[in-house]
Amino acid sequence: MSAGWLRACALVMIGLFSAGALAAAKQPTAIVVGGGLAGLTxxxxxxxxxxxxxxxxxxxxMGGRSGLATSEWIGNSKAxxxxxxxxxxxxxxxxxAPEFVRVPSYLIDGEYFSAADLATKQPATAExxxxxxxxxxxxxRSISDPENPAANSTLFALDQLNVSGWLDKLQLPPTARQLVNQQIRTRYDEPSRLSxxxxxxxxxxxxxxxxxxxxxxxxxxxxPVLAQAFVKQLKTIKTSxxxxxxxxxxxxxTVKVGAVGYSADYVVLAVPLRALAKIQMTPSLDNQHLAxxxxxxxxxxxxxxxxxxTPVWESRARMSGEIYSNTGLGMLWIEPALKxxxxxxxxxxxxxxxxLQAFGxxxxxxxxxxxxxxxxxxxxxxxxxxxxRRYSTDAGTGGAYLAYGPGQISRFWRLWERPVQRxxxxxxxxxxxxxxxxxxxLRSGQRAAGQVVDMSNGKSFDPAKLAPVAAGAAAAAVAAKDSKPGFFSRLFGGGDKPVDNAPAKPVDAAPAPAPVARQAPAKPAPAAKKAPAKAAPAKKPAAKAQPVKKPAAKPVAKKPAAATQAKTQ
Ligand SMILES: Cc1cc2nc3c(=O)[nH]c(=O)nc-3n(C[C@H](O)[C@H](O)[C@H](O)COP(=O)(O)OP(=O)(O)OC[C@H]3O[C@@H](n4cnc5c(N)ncnc54)[C@H](O)[C@@H]3O)c2cc1C
Structure with missing residues (x-):
C-alpha cells in the first residue's frame, strides 16, 4: 500500500480530506493492446x-514484428x-559495424559487386x-517540412502519382532499373503501389x-533483445x-479478450491496421478511420x-549488409551471427x-x-x-509495414496520431x-503514452476546432499559382501537368493533430470517480486491470485467462 494512499485514508478519517480528493489519489490505469515495440514503449x-x-x-x-526480422545492424543516434x-x-x-556492411552492395546475375566494383566494372549501371x-x-529537397509533406499543390499532386511512373521517365538502363526497383520494394513496396x-x-x-x-x-x-529489455521492466503482461x-x-x-473484460481509464491501441480492423470498437470509428x-x-x-x-557464396563477397539482387532473390542479408x-x-x-503467396x-x-x-x-x-515468416498474410500484421499508396497521404495523413476519446x-x-x-x-509508443497522460490531465484531442481539409486543398490551389513553372518538367522530364495515374480523392486529409486544452475541466478526471484500487507493490505483478465483474450492461468477466497471466520473460 502506498504511503500516499495511507495518508489519504487517515485524512478522510479525520475529515480533512474530501471523498473527491481521495478519488483523485487513485492510481490511473491503462491497458496497452499489442506487445510489439510500440506497445512495449x-x-x-x-x-x-x-x-x-x-x-x-x-x-x-512478445516483440511483434521485431521477431524474425532480427536485423542485428542498427543505426547510430543520428539515424x-x-x-x-x-x-x-x-x-x-x-x-x-564492420565496414563492409555499411554500404549497400549488389548481386547482378549472381555476381557480387560492391559499390566501388560497380563503378569500375559496370560504369553504365553505376552512372x-x-x-x-x-x-x-x-x-x-522540394519538401521543406516532412511533417507536412503535401504543403502545396505541387507536392499534393505528387501524392496522386506512383513511383513507377516517375522511374519510367528516368529511362534507366534495365539492370539499374531492376536494382532500383529492388531497393524500393524492399524498403517500402512495389514502386507501382507507392505514392x-x-x-x-x-x-x-x-x-x-x-x-x-x-x-x-x-x-x-x-x-528481440530490446523487446525483452522492455518486457523485463513491465509488471503485468498477458500473452495469448x-x-x-x-x-x-x-x-x-472495457477491453474484451473473448468473454473476459478488462477495465481501465485509457487504452493505447498498438496493433497494425489490419489487426485493428478486426477489433470491434464501440462507439464505432468514423468513416475516415474506417476508410x-x-x-x-x-x-x-x-x-x-x-x-x-558452410557459406556457399563466394568468400570475397562476405555478403552482409543489404545486398540488392537483380533477379528474383530480393534483398539478401547474410547473418553469420544469427542462430x-x-x-x-x-x-x-x-x-x-x-x-509467392500461392506457394506453401x-x-x-x-x-x-x-x-x-x-x-x-x-x-x-x-x-x-x-x-x-510471412508478415503479409499474418492476421496480426497484415503486411510488413505502412507504405502509403497513391492518394493516401492526401486522405489519411497523421490520422492515427489523434486519440479517439479514450x-x-x-x-x-x-x-x-x-x-x-x-x-x-518506439516514438509512437512514447507519443501515445504522453497523450494518455495529457488526456487524464484534462486535455482534449477532439478535432472540433481543426480547419476543414477542403480549406487545405483551397490553400494548395492558391499555392499552385505561386509554384515555380517548370517544376514538373525538371523532375519528370515532361509537361508541368502531373500524370494522373492514380485515382485519388483529394482532401479529407487530417491536419496534424495538436492537443487542444479543454476548457476548464468541470469534473475531476473520470478515473477519479471510481473506487480506489490498491496501489501495486513496487516490484510485483499485481491486481492491475484484472478481469472485472461489471454490471449487467457491461461486459462480464467469465473467467480469467489463467494460463496466460504470467508475466512473460
Ligand atoms: C521483414 C521486416 C524487416 C524489418 N526490418 C527492419 C529493420 O531492419 N530496421 C527497422 O528499424 N525496422 C525494420 N522493420 C520494421 C519494424 O520491425 C517494425 O516497424 C516494428 O517492429 C513495428 O512495431 P509495432 O509495435 O508498431 O508493431 P508490431 O511489432 O506488429 O506489434 C503489434 C503487436 O500487436 C499484436 N496484436 C495484433 N492484434 C492484436 C489483438 N487483437 N490483441 C492483442 N494483440 C494484438 C501483434 O501480435 C503484435 O505483437 C522490419 C519489418 C519487417 C516486417
Missing amino acids: AAYELQNKGWQVTLLEAKPG QPTLNRYLDTFKLATLP ALKRYEKTLDDLA LLYFAQQTRVYRDVSDRDLRAARLPGGS APVSAIIQDKDGV ALKGTNYGWRDQLLLKFK GGANVVINLSGDNARL DKQMVDQVLIRLHAFYPQARGAFTGYEV VAFAGEHTDALYPGTLEGA
Whole structure:
C-alpha cells in the first residue's frame, strides 16, 4: 500500500480530506493492446509515470514484428535517436559495424559487386544509379517540412502519382532499373503501389543520414533483445490474449479478450491496421478511420532464413549488409551471427512476395533455392533447413509495414496520431517521420503514452476546432499559382501537368493533430470517480486491470485467462 494512499485514508478519517480528493489519489490505469515495440514503449513509459498498466498481446510471445526480422545492424543516434536512447537506458551494448556492411552492395546475375566494383566494372549501371539518386534528392529537397509533406499543390499532386511512373521517365538502363526497383520494394513496396510523395518525404527524412549511419552498429541478438529489455521492466503482461472488442463510455474503457473484460481509464491501441480492423470498437470509428483501415497500403516483405552447413557464396563477397539482387532473390542479408551456422535471410518483397503467396513454405523455399543454386552450386548440398515468416498474410500484421499508396497521404495523413476519446493509437504506422521502422514504433509508443497522460490531465484531442481539409486543398490551389513553372518538367522530364495515374480523392486529409486544452475541466478526471484500487507493490505483478465483474450492461468477466497471466520473460 502506498504511503500516499495511507495518508489519504487517515485524512478522510479525520475529515480533512474530501471523498473527491481521495478519488483523485487513485492510481490511473491503462491497458496497452499489442506487445510489439510500440506497445512495449507505451506501457513502459506509462508505468514509469506511476500508471497501473496491463499489456495484452495476442500471441504467445512478445516483440511483434521485431521477431524474425532480427536485423542485428542498427543505426547510430543520428539515424535512430530514440532507439539509441533506449539502448542506453537498458544498458544494452552495441558493437561497431564492420565496414563492409555499411554500404549497400549488389548481386547482378549472381555476381557480387560492391559499390566501388560497380563503378569500375559496370560504369553504365553505376552512372544510372547516380543519376537516379540525384533526381530523387532533388525531389526530396522540394519538401521543406516532412511533417507536412503535401504543403502545396505541387507536392499534393505528387501524392496522386506512383513511383513507377516517375522511374519510367528516368529511362534507366534495365539492370539499374531492376536494382532500383529492388531497393524500393524492399524498403517500402512495389514502386507501382507507392505514392511518389511518400517516397519523396521518406527520402527527405533520411536526407542527412548516410547509409553508413543506418548500419553503424550491431546489437547482438537484434531487436528481440530490446523487446525483452522492455518486457523485463513491465509488471503485468498477458500473452495469448487477443483483444476482440473495445468499449468506451464516459467513465472508462472495457477491453474484451473473448468473454473476459478488462477495465481501465485509457487504452493505447498498438496493433497494425489490419489487426485493428478486426477489433470491434464501440462507439464505432468514423468513416475516415474506417476508410483508412480498409485502404491504407502496407508493403509486402516476407523473410526466409536459409541455413547452410558452410557459406556457399563466394568468400570475397562476405555478403552482409543489404545486398540488392537483380533477379528474383530480393534483398539478401547474410547473418553469420544469427542462430549460428551460415545463414542467409532472403527478403522477398513487393510483388515478388505477393506472387509467392500461392506457394506453401517448402515450395517457396525451393523456388528461392533453385535461384541461389544457379549461382552457388554447393547451395543444395549444404542446405540444412529454413524458417519462414510471412508478415503479409499474418492476421496480426497484415503486411510488413505502412507504405502509403497513391492518394493516401492526401486522405489519411497523421490520422492515427489523434486519440479517439479514450483510445490513443501507437505503432510504426502512426509515426509521421519514421513509419516502417523500429524508431517509428518506439516514438509512437512514447507519443501515445504522453497523450494518455495529457488526456487524464484534462486535455482534449477532439478535432472540433481543426480547419476543414477542403480549406487545405483551397490553400494548395492558391499555392499552385505561386509554384515555380517548370517544376514538373525538371523532375519528370515532361509537361508541368502531373500524370494522373492514380485515382485519388483529394482532401479529407487530417491536419496534424495538436492537443487542444479543454476548457476548464468541470469534473475531476473520470478515473477519479471510481473506487480506489490498491496501489501495486513496487516490484510485483499485481491486481492491475484484472478481469472485472461489471454490471449487467457491461461486459462480464467469465473467467480469467489463467494460463496466460504470467508475466512473460
Ligand atoms: C521483414 C521486416 C524487416 C524489418 N526490418 C527492419 C529493420 O531492419 N530496421 C527497422 O528499424 N525496422 C525494420 N522493420 C520494421 C519494424 O520491425 C517494425 O516497424 C516494428 O517492429 C513495428 O512495431 P509495432 O509495435 O508498431 O508493431 P508490431 O511489432 O506488429 O506489434 C503489434 C503487436 O500487436 C499484436 N496484436 C495484433 N492484434 C492484436 C489483438 N487483437 N490483441 C492483442 N494483440 C494484438 C501483434 O501480435 C503484435 O505483437 C522490419 C519489418 C519487417 C516486417
